[in-house]
Amino acid sequence: MARPPQGQMHPGRQLAVLGLLFAILYVLVFWGPGTKGLGYEERLHPKLGLDLIGGTQATYRASLLANGQVPSQQSMEESRKIIDQRVNALGVAEAEVVIEGNQNIVVSVAGKANDQLKNVGQAAQMRFRMVLGANGDTADSVMNPQAAAPSTAPSGSPAPSASAGKGAAASAAPSASTGGQGGGELAPSPSVSPSAEPTPAPSASAAAPAPVTADIKEQRAAIEKKVGKAAWEAAEKLTAPVDTTTDTTAANIYKPFNALNSAEVNALTPEMQFYVPTISCTQLDGRPSGAIDDEKSKVVSCQTGAKLLMDVAKVLGTDIDTASPQLDQQSQWVVSLDFTSSGQAKWTALTREAFQPAADSPCLTAAAALSSGATHCLVAVVLDKEVISAPEIQGVLSGQSQISGSFDATSAKELADQIKYGALPVTFTPLSSETVSATLGIAQLEAGLLAAAIGLGLVAIYSFFYYRLLGSVIFLSLLLSGLLTFGALVVLGRTTGFTLTLAGIAGFIVSLGVAADSFVIYFERLKDEIHEGRSARSAVPRAWARARRTIISANTITIMCAVVLYIVSIGAVKGFAFALGLSTVLDLVVVFLFRHPIMTMFANTKAFMSPRVSGLGRALKRQPTEKEA
Structure with missing residues (x-):
């Protein structure tokens, strides 16, 4: 040869x-x-496609707008594109995502995919809000004083922190998990250093009251009738949480509020949701998706049994350029966040405000209530209507940041994809999920x-x-x-x-x-x-x-x-x-x-x-x- x-x-x-x-x-x-x-x-x-073996079909209905109108076709089409991106990011190729009528979006994927489709219609709007107040969930102790635990106030256990020292890593235990996303705390990238020259921080800004629509007025009138005029007027006058430790009967007048459903609680002002002692975290957690999305209003949500009053959102999910799941130096899964140029400026300003607050800022009192010895304010990371984490800011963060916690590869990718592919312009409610035959x-x-x-x-x-x-x-x-x-x-x-x-x-x-x-x-x-x-x-x-x-x-x-x-x-x-x-x-x-x-x-x-x-x-x-x- x-x-x-x-x-x-x-x-x-x-x-x-x-x-x-x-x-x-x-x-x-x-x-x-x-x-x-x-x-x-x-x-x-x-892996065979929907046209060969059939699959799963899920239907999502868009909620009506505040004026009672259905969402515009432009908003529905934008939602369809985002949901299509989310479905494909979950590893489902060639999914069918179509608009049905003027209010529904139907997602069809091959095989059994109920778990994959459970979160694609969530609002997934991320907000970064400074914590202005923290109060224990006292509803059970007020309604059932004999069965109440000895203490219902925030525990004062150390809160997660976000440090900006060079080489620093997340130092606290992860917070409560949220909707299968895994718990999380906000920490800077190990390579980020704090600002070398401190800058005087402005005090927490006061939020303008949310506009009261005719629909909300009607709801509040109905709620006032349901709880009684005396309870309603007492709730309106509250400017601080009711102290039940010295007078166990002080909260009795507010007991009718415990009978409200989550939709009715959602119609109340943030101050009433926070200060009324008989409004429980169960009622707050049951509010519809997107209940606290308004970035121009203060909001209330719960984390680990404590009600948090939070400031206006000064950094939004749209300020994030990209989000990706990564392994950190301790081989733990985290979600890495890179901000846009304008978003990075907002994020740096927010962390500066939390790291160098005014002496009389209410955020310091809230931080001390949640974390003994805390000297800086907390910034809550809110996804949709739930607090992923409320870490103490320990530096001015001017670079890449991370959300860390009890993530695995799947949950980290799921959260990163929800953030990466943006917020839905319309709030959706799952209607049905069923098996379909091959086309x-x-x-x-x-x-x-x-x-x-x-x-x-x-x-x-x-x-x-x-x-x-x-x-x-x-x-x-x-x-x-x-x-x-x-x-x-x-x-x-x-x-x-x-x-x-x-x-x-x-x-x-x-x-x-x-x-x-x-x-x-x-x-x-x-x-x-x-x-x-x-x-x-x-x-x-x-x-x-x-x-x-x-x-x-x-x-x-x-x-x-x-x-x-x-x-x-x-x-x-x-x-x-x-x-x-x-x-x-x-x-x-x-x-x-x-x-x-x-x-x-x-x-x-x-x-x-x-x-x-x-x-x-x-x-x-x-x-x-x-x-x-």
Whole structure:
């Protein structure tokens, strides 16, 4: 066997690289991520799309606006796009997200995905608010004094902190978890240093009263009638929490407020929600999503059994440029936040205000109530209507920050995606979640695969008829490409959520045409080299060198088209583009690691020199003699 030209890899080594690639791929197929608990047959199943196996359909209804009108079509379309981004970020590819009527959004995904869809319609509006007051949840002790715990005031245990010292890390235990997001505390990036020159901080700004609409006036009038005029007037006059430690009967007049439902509590002023001792955290937590989203108003929420009165929101979720799950220096999952340029200025100003408060600022009293020995104010991180954390700010934060706590990889990614893909302009309420049947079904899948098999069979028959021995190269190349593609589909389905739909299958079938073109280019170039008087052995490397550029160019154009189509398209078309691009890339791998080396090996066999066997036929017969050359 002749040696390959200098600088060219030995064909055996190229085939060995291909074999190693196959070994790695199928190790991932059988023993890679997501295979735990699956049988060996189940591990060979790619993730199929909604049109093939059916799936889960969830419906979300948009809440009416304050004026009683339905949301605008523009708001609904913006919500649809954000929900589509969230669903795909959760690893669900090619989900169908459509607007139904003027108030509903319907999300359909392949397979059982109830858990994946439970949070996609949440408002997920993040607010950063300074804590102005902290009061224990005393409702149970007032309503049931005999069964009350000895103490209902805030415990005074250390609160989480946010330090800005260089090399610092989160120093406190995580706070209570919120809606499956995991608890959290706000801490700076370990590389962030505090501002070197302290700047006088302004006092906490007073919030302007929220505008009272006619609807709210009617609700409050109904509530006043329900609790009684005496209780209502007493609640309106409160300017501080009721002290029940010295007079256990002082809160009795407010007992009717404990009978209000969460929607009625939501209609009260923040001061009444906070000061009235019989309004419990259970009532506050039951308020609808988006209840405390108004960034221009003070709000009340609960954390670990304490009611928190919070200032206007001076930093919003829209001030965050990006959010991503990361592992910190202690190998704990955190959500890293990078602010926009204007958002960073707001965040730095807020942390400066909390780190250097005025001596009479109410935030210091609140901090002392929640954390014994606290000397700086707390900033609450509020997602939707729940407090993720209320850490003590221990420095002026002028760089990247992190939300840390009891996160795992899944919960950290879920929270990061909700923040990253923005707040919904409309508040949604889940209506239903149900299983739907396949829109096209397994019968159509089988028909499509049968058509593909017939097409491949015809290509193989024609290849063996026209190219003979070279036809085996075509057949083996297509077989290897198919095995690579199948393995990639299985692995991608388990690791990235890629789902195979009929559109994707169409993309793979179209790629066969690209593969066939590369065969024709190579083999016809080989015939041209032989026609020019070269032996079959010397013609193979020369034909490869000249055909390689054309093959690479043609495949590159196809890949570029697939990428562009993937970027600008949605839904099934996106799946078609991804499948076309993936199969074209894998075809290039087979071209370089199998087709060329196997042709080099065939060129050194006697069969290859036979016109009848090789498939070169007339080219070898018409090869010019030395005299003609």
